[in-house]
Amino acid sequence: MILVVGANGMLGRDLIALLGDRGHGIDIADIDITSPESVFKVISDLKPEAVINCAAFTDVDGCESDFEKAMAVNGEGVAYLAMACRDLGALLVQVSTDYIFDGGKGTPYIEDDAPCPLSVYGESKLAGEMNAAFSPDYLIVRTQWLYGLYGKNFVETMLRMGAEKDELTVVDDQIGSPTWTVDLARAIIALIDSGCRGIYHAANSEYCSWNGFAKAIFEESGLSVAVKPMTTTELNRPARRPLYSTLECSKLTADTGFHPPPWRDALREYLKLRTSNLS
Ligand SMILES: NC(=O)c1ccc[n+]([C@@H]2O[C@H](COP(=O)([O-])OP(=O)(O)OC[C@H]3O[C@@H](n4cnc5c(N)ncnc54)[C@H](OP(=O)(O)O)[C@@H]3O)[C@@H](O)[C@H]2O)c1
Numbered sequence: 001m002i003l004v005v006g007a008n009g010m011l012g013r014d015l016i017a018l019l020g021d022r023g024h025g026i027d028i029a030d031i032d033i034t035s036p037e038s039v040f041k042v043i044s045d046l047k048p049e050a051v052i053n054c055a056a057f058t059d060v061d062g063c064e065s066d067f068e069k070a071m072a073v074n075g076e077g078v079a080y081l082a083m084a085c086r087d088l089g090a091l092l093v094q095v096s097t098d099y100i101f102d103g104g105k106g107t108p109y110i111e112d113d114a115p116c117p118l119s120v121y122g123e124s125k126l127a128g129e130m131n132a133a134f135s136p137d138y139l140i141v142r143t144q145w146l147y148g149l150y151g152k153n154f155v156e157t158m159l160r161m162g163a164e165k166d167e168l169t170v171v172d173d174q175i176g177s178p179t180w181t182v183d184l185a186r187a188i189i190a191l192i193d194s195g196c197r198g199i200y201h202a203a204n205s206e207y208c209s210w211n212g213f214a215k216a217i218f219e220e221s222g223l224s225v226a227v228k229p230m231t232t233t234e235l236n237r238p239a240r241r242p243l244y245s246t247l248e249c250s251k252l253t254a255d256t257g258f259h260p261p262p263w264r265d266a267l268r269e270y271l272k273l274r275t276s277n278l279s
Contacts, residue, residue: 003023011181014150014185015189026042035080043081043088047088051081051093060099061238063124065238077128078094083134093192096140098245100129101242102116137197142200142247143179144203145176147179155271162217170228175246178204183261204261205260206263207263213267
């Protein structure tokens, strides 16, 4: 059985749906990853062959004002999961982020590039990556710019704001690959089924700015909204973000045969599914 921790979250719910009978989901009501007692009890009771950790403190700006919680959930929580997996001989799959990089490289990041987080969130997720290695059997999957049916995300924010306004201003100097949680879930399952270990990057292919992504969301939804540019400096959010954090995913494709679709195709699929879910 593959245990998904954080199964009520945006990625967790898609993983559970795709895993079907192979999967079992738990979330904060059943396990608190910041508590070693809770983690060791649940993992030793359930005896999974693999644990996919999707549980995290994902409020990037919120992490800036709560360093202790960020480290407890995103860093120490992973250590407890890894030690419980080690005791059981189970695989730990830790989901990580492009925010462990500083965005200064200028070309897509490969798995071996040196991390240099700019934010508390990035620092805490990097601690989680290092702690995953407490399990001799571990897989780290770095991803970025997630959206899906089951959580707060940029696509839903744009669609809500675009229904209220005919002009929006969106940053155009951060570049990355918007990634649908269904494609990420497919990539994670392909990595597990192919016996991959170590670090992998997994995101939809091709890239854009948040501004370009917003324009595509409105074009694909048939909404007429003007999207004006602004800079990250003008937006002035509490947490610093990498300006260019595209992830090179060719190792994923080479080792699993899975080729993540271009982000715009994935967006189209997501919007179709969203419409059929709403009707
Ligand atoms: N969202 C993105 O754009 C993005 C980008 C790159 C990487 N990632 C990574 O991808 C993974 C999945 O992200 P997501 O957006 O699907 O996350 P999400 O929707 O925020 O889901 C996280 C889940 O973990 C639960 N959780 C929080 N603290 C917990 C704890 N102490 N013990 C057990 N469960 C706890 C949350 O419960 P509550 O809701 O009750 O807190 C929530 O159900 C995370 O590792 C994240 O860092 C996300």
